[in-house]
Amino acid sequence: xxxxxxxxxxxxxxxxxxxxxxxxxxxxxxxxxxxxxxxxxxxxxxxxxxxxxxxxxxxxxxxxxxxxxxxxxxxxxxxxxxxxxxxxxxxxxxxxxxxxxxxxxxxxxxxxxxxxxxxxxxxxxxxxxxxxxxxxxxxxxxxxxxxxxxxxxxxxxxxxxxxxxxxxxxxxxxxxxxxxxxxxxxxxxxxxxxxxxxxxxxxxxxxxxxxxxxxxxxxxxxxxxxxxxxxxxxxxxxxxxxxxxxxxxxxxxxxxxxxxxxxxxxxxxxxxxxxxxxxxxxxxxxxxxxxxxxxxxxxxxxxxxxxxxxxxxxxxxxxxxxxxxxxxxxxxxxxxxxxxxxxxxxxxxxxxxxxxxxxxxxxxxxxxxxxxxxxxxxxxxxxxxxxxxxxxxxxxxxxxxxxxxxxx
Amino acid sequence: xxxxxxxxxxxxxxxxxxxxxxxxxxxxxxxxxxxxxxxxxxxxxxxxxxxxxxxxxxxxxxxxxxxxxxxxxxxxxxxxxxxxxxxxxxxxxxxxxxxxxxxxxxxxxxxxxxxxxxxxxxxxxxxxxxxxxxxxxxxxxxxxxxxxxxxxxxxxxxxxxxxxxxxxxxxxxxxxxxxxxxxxxxxxxxxxxxxxxxxxxxxxxxxxxxxxxxxxxxxxxxxxxxxxxxxxxxxxxxxxxxxxxxxxxxxxxxxxxxxxxxxxxxxxxxxxxxxxxxxxxxxxxxxxxxxxxxxxxxxxxxxxxxxxxxxxxxxxxxxxxxxxxxxxxxxxxxxxxxxxxxxxxxxxxxxxxxxxxxxxxxxxxxxxxxxxxxxxxxxxxxxxxxxxxxxxxxxxxxxxxxxxxxxx
Numbered sequence: 001x002x003x004x005x006x007x008x009x010x011x012x013x014x015x016x017x018x019x020x021x022x023x024x025x026x027x028x029x030x031x032x033x034x035x036x037x038x039x040x041x042x043x044x045x046x047x048x049x050x051x052x053x054x055x056x057x058x059x060x061x062x063x064x065x066x067x068x069x070x071x072x073x074x075x076x077x078x079x080x081x082x083x084x085x086x087x088x089x090x091x092x093x094x095x096x097x098x099x100x101x102x103x104x105x106x107x108x109x110x111x112x113x114x115x116x117x118x119x120x121x122x123x124x125x126x127x128x129x130x131x132x133x134x135x136x137x138x139x140x141x142x143x144x145x146x147x148x149x150x151x152x153x154x155x156x157x158x159x160x161x162x163x164x165x166x167x168x169x170x171x172x173x174x175x176x177x178x179x180x181x182x183x184x185x186x187x188x189x190x191x192x193x194x195x196x197x198x199x200x201x202x203x204x205x206x207x208x209x210x211x212x213x214x215x216x217x218x219x220x221x222x223x224x225x226x227x228x229x230x231x232x233x234x235x236x237x238x239x240x241x242x243x244x245x246x247x248x249x250x251x252x253x254x255x256x257x258x259x260x261x262x263x264x265x266x267x268x269x270x271x272x273x274x275x276x277x278x279x280x281x282x283x284x285x286x287x288x289x290x291x292x293x294x295x296x297x298x299x300x301x302x303x304x305x306x307x308x309x310x311x312x313x314x315x316x317x318x319x320x321x322x323x324x325x326x327x328x329x330x331x332x333x334x335x336x337x338x339x340x341x342x343x344x345x346x347x348x349x350x351x352x353x354x355x356x357x358x359x360x361x362x363x364x365x366x367x368x369x370x371x372x373x374x375x376x377x378x379x380x381x382x383x384x385x386x387x388x389x390x391x392x393x394x395x396x397x398x399x400x401x402x403x404x405x406x407x408x
Numbered sequence: 409x410x411x412x413x414x415x416x417x418x419x420x421x422x423x424x425x426x427x428x429x430x431x432x433x434x435x436x437x438x439x440x441x442x443x444x445x446x447x448x449x450x451x452x453x454x455x456x457x458x459x460x461x462x463x464x465x466x467x468x469x470x471x472x473x474x475x476x477x478x479x480x481x482x483x484x485x486x487x488x489x490x491x492x493x494x495x496x497x498x499x500x501x502x503x504x505x506x507x508x509x510x511x512x513x514x515x516x517x518x519x520x521x522x523x524x525x526x527x528x529x530x531x532x533x534x535x536x537x538x539x540x541x542x543x544x545x546x547x548x549x550x551x552x553x554x555x556x557x558x559x560x561x562x563x564x565x566x567x568x569x570x571x572x573x574x575x576x577x578x579x580x581x582x583x584x585x586x587x588x589x590x591x592x593x594x595x596x597x598x599x600x601x602x603x604x605x606x607x608x609x610x611x612x613x614x615x616x617x618x619x620x621x622x623x624x625x626x627x628x629x630x631x632x633x634x635x636x637x638x639x640x641x642x643x644x645x646x647x648x649x650x651x652x653x654x655x656x657x658x659x660x661x662x663x664x665x666x667x668x669x670x671x672x673x674x675x676x677x678x679x680x681x682x683x684x685x686x687x688x689x690x691x692x693x694x695x696x697x698x699x700x701x702x703x704x705x706x707x708x709x710x711x712x713x714x715x716x717x718x719x720x721x722x723x724x725x726x727x728x729x730x731x732x733x734x735x736x737x738x739x740x741x742x743x744x745x746x747x748x749x750x751x752x753x754x755x756x757x758x759x760x761x762x763x764x765x766x767x768x769x770x771x772x773x774x775x776x777x778x779x780x781x782x783x784x785x786x787x788x789x790x791x792x793x794x795x796x797x798x799x800x801x802x803x804x805x806x807x808x809x810x811x812x813x814x815x816x
Binding site for chain 2: 015017019028050056058061065066074075077078110111112115118125129140147148212213252256268271272276278280281282284
């Protein structure tokens with residue numbers, strides 16, 4: 001063997017070892033369903049869970065951005081780890097109206113609520129620690145928890161939300177002592193289901209009794225299309241850590257969210273934030289403040305109208321076009337409807353067939369941790385599709401499901 | 409005991425357990441030295457390592473910000489995890505000029521280079537893994553590595569940079585197998601020292617031989633005040649992961665930096681980034697692009713002039729005012745001079761005395777991990793102080809040190 005080959009071999013062999021957690025890293029699956037359906041000449045994609053592009057308050061944002069730049073002198077140095085104080089005050093005031101009277105110092109600005117999940121996980125989770133999640137669960141949360149080598153306890157969601165009695169049984173039978181309960185109690189991603197008041201009380205009682213931290217992710221709570229939903233968990237118990245975001249009510253590309261936590265935890269979360277990226281961009285936090293101040297309520301009222309029409313169209317289309325043994329959730333807000341196929345029918349197998357008909361969704365199995373998957377459900381997002389596309393999409397979906405159920 | 413007290417006691421006792429890593433979280437020490445000196449009626453603070461406020465290209469940034477907002481339609485949705493492609497192309501082109509021909513797909517945009525440290529640590533470090541750092545080391549890097557429960561191997565820095573022979577001896581005697589070498593080889597924070605070419609070659613050879621990933625943090629490489637420094641480590645070995653930032657050349661409050669990594673690692677780093685905060689704000693990455701494009705070279709030339717004068721003033725002041733048995737580094741660029749007291753004199757003990765004279769610095773002990781501290785050095789930053797303050801500051805420092813050495 002020549003010296004050159006020896007040298008090359010040595011260098012190939014001598015790769016540094018990655019951390020254990022890197023084994024769980026995965027390419028996010030979003031692209032897969034879109035790739036399938038995009039081969040169709042006129043695709044309808046129910047997979048996109050983003051807010052409606054056309055509802056972004058672009059002019060307002062531009063004005064707010066210009067104003068933030070006029071104030072930029074003194075803002076371009078290193079600055080507040082916790083985020084712009086007037087924005088934290090605005091958040092606190094809005095949360096008080098929703099039954100959560102908090103101090104602005106209990107609010108930390110983050111890069112979307114995704115970073116809130118990351119920082120809470122960083123504060124709480126040792127490798128192998130158990131964490132309770134809803135089955136199905138928000139995919140992005142798993143991406144984060146995987147980085148902390150969490151071990152999942154999956155608790156089913158029924159029409160009343162996370163099944164607290166099932167959680168209690170699971171804890172009894174397994175003897176597991178989870179550190180964290182991660183939940184989207186209101187208009188859940190991916191099911192659209194809202195946890196009832198009784199379940200909320202029961203979940204908090206269980207968490208208190210067993211000293212488990214409850215992490216409430218609330219991206220959709222203000223986007224309701226009938227009466228206001230149950231009060232957030234944080235309104236019932238100040239020990240709950242609560243995540244909010246402007247991604248759904250203003251725009252996701254700006255990456256501004258917040259974490260509400262008791263002071264004892266907040267002090268540590270701020271240290272974690274500083275070690276992670278020092279602080280969030282100071283211009284964009286001011287831009288979001290000027291956008292939201294005196295405007296957000298009016299804007300959210302308009303969003304409710306827009307999304308209500310889309311939800312109603314989707315639900316009407318499902319009733320019209322889907323076989324009678326298929327069931328689905330009827331969300332009071334948010335972006336998602338969860339469809340369940342009859343018997344053991346597999347939504348993963350339905351997807352390519354539906355895509356050939358020009359319609360795609362996200363299969364339910366993607367919303368479960370590895371080894372604990374279910375396959376009969378799938379998620380439809382109505383947030384980013386116009387009315388006529390939703391109607392046509394349900395027609396195609398109905399045709400695909402009928403064909404699928406006949407052939408399986 | 410009443411039921412109420414029992415209940416309260418139970419709730420106080422039943423706090424969720426934090427992760428082990430939270431024990432290492434600390435309030436960043438910056439405020440401490442400033443608090444001491446700010447009691448003086450006319451304080452001079454050499455502790456601030458931020459770039460000069462008055463050198464921020466505010467008008468250019470405002471114009472760039474306005475332009476980014478005109479392009480905002482389509483940019484406010486979720487978007488590119490890796491960051492705005494034209495900005496990555498601009499970075500790749502600038503790095504090619506510095507001897508690092510890279511593909512834009514080897515560049516990921518991060519929230520300052522701090523987040524680059526975090527994501528590389530996330531990819532590489534299991535709890536207890538050894539990591540090689542310079543003694544003294546950048547404080548912010550320790551804040552991040554602490555969150556991954558790294559165990560530090562501290563290798564001294566001498567006039568030629570990280571002492572590679574000392575590292576080799578340390579590895580031999582301890583049998584340690586570190587995962588990562590973290591280094592600021594050029595105008596190091598906090599010493600200002602630059603690693604020689606021979607040391608660079610030796611460090612890379614050692615890293616290759618032992619399959620250790622080298623993480624090169626390069627915030628100051630373009631800010632040189634005489635001839636250009638040694639080529640970056642990444643220019644000598646494409647396996648090196650290289651961190652850059654616009655914090656020192658444009659402004660730190662905007663939080664935009666980058667990570668350069670081989671494709672194999674980049675794929676995983678992008679998954680880590682997505683799980684961490686999905687992506688960096690898309691408006692600010694475009695703002696930075698429009699600021700830098702066609703402007704950054706001229707701006708950096710002006711920064712070199714500004715900082716060269718400040719460095720020269722500081723070095724002249726030290727020569728004029730400090731006792732002859734005190735020594736210091738003579739940096740060719742960057743923001744920092746490292747001063748070493750004679751014998752066993754303790755810079756921590758000097759600080760309150762100096763603060764009473766109206767001058768403060770950051771004691772060297774703050775730049776070492778717990779249990780491995782040294783106390784004879786301290787850091788002076790010349791980046792953010794006007795010429796006359798630097799001159800007066802060295803006068804006060806000289807007086808304080810003289811008094812201190814006489815009384816100890």
